[in-house]
Amino acid sequence: MKTVIIKYNAGNVQSVMYALDRLGVNYLYTDEEEEIRSADRVIFPGVGEASTAMAYLRSKKLDKLIPSLTQPVLGTCIGMQLMCRYSEENSTDCLGIFDVDVKRFPKTPGVKVPHMGWNSIYDYQSTLLTGLEEKAYVYFVHSYAPPVCDYTIATCNYIHPFSAMLHRDNFYAAQFHCEISGDVGEKILSNFLKGE
Template sequence: MKVAVIKYNAGNVQSVLYALERLGAEPTLTDDLEFISSADKVIFPGQGEASTAMKYLQEKKLDLLIPELKQPFFGVCLGQQLLCEFSEENNTTCLGVFPVKVKRFIPHNTAEFKVPHVGWNNLYDLKGTLFEGLDNHSYVYYVHSFYCELSEFTIAKTQYIHDFAALMNKDNFYAMQAHPEKSSLVGERILKNFLAL
């Protein structure tokens, strides 16, 4: 299976590559348009800042390619947020795959809620094959200050300050805010289910 992991100068990519290799995949980190177009699966991971990441995607013409891809596509963390239409992080216009806005967490009680949201939290209202073999309220690992709003494309939720879209799906596009590569057996199962699509 040809798995393309999109290179766009975002952090945390190496741990995603290791996680995929542990599942028997042979991922290639690349920003080559032809290779990405011909891959069986595409994964779009990363940690970083939205406007800087979008600038790199635009320089490489990945902003034009990504929304047109037809194979199973999985955005992770910043990769999820960039698939949305707009991020409040530096007022960034994103890729527009999901007609969803990315908003900054604003804690109403700073003693109880810290930003960024860091640590383990659970998924609920799970919908679809990405969660095969998982229980409702399975725990995953988060590190983020921005979140995707709930929408018709939400396939799992997490509650922190309020509910947000933990995972989303539209056609061949899947996206996850938490880090599957840091989420132990639950994250491994989600990646495995994605690779089996």
């Protein structure tokens, strides 16, 4: 099986590589269209800022490529946000795979933004979460998130409920960092790589 990590100007990719190494998965880190299209599984990871990331994707024509993929694709953190229609972060038009807008957490007295650290997810609605206990803990670092919507397959609560994971057709996404979420994140990655 061929697994590709999409190469673009996003941080934290090394952690994804380490996670795949731990799972014994061979992978290719590339922005080449032919390599991405020929993959069995595609991972779209990253840490970054929406408008800068989208500008880079457009410069490499990855903004057209990613939504056209037909194999299973998993976006994480900024990857998930970029898969949505629009982000409030610098008023950014994104890839539109999920027809939902990414919103900043509202200012709330006594509550810090970004949402950073371990938090539980619940209301699982996908076999991607098979084998996990309800309210499993995963690791988040983000100031923006999509609301709970028709694509939500796992929910988290911070200030208010938001989509911790999304799914539409062959596209999956996680707001948290699977690669640094311990056994839970590893199980989600493993389920994704094995396929539904």
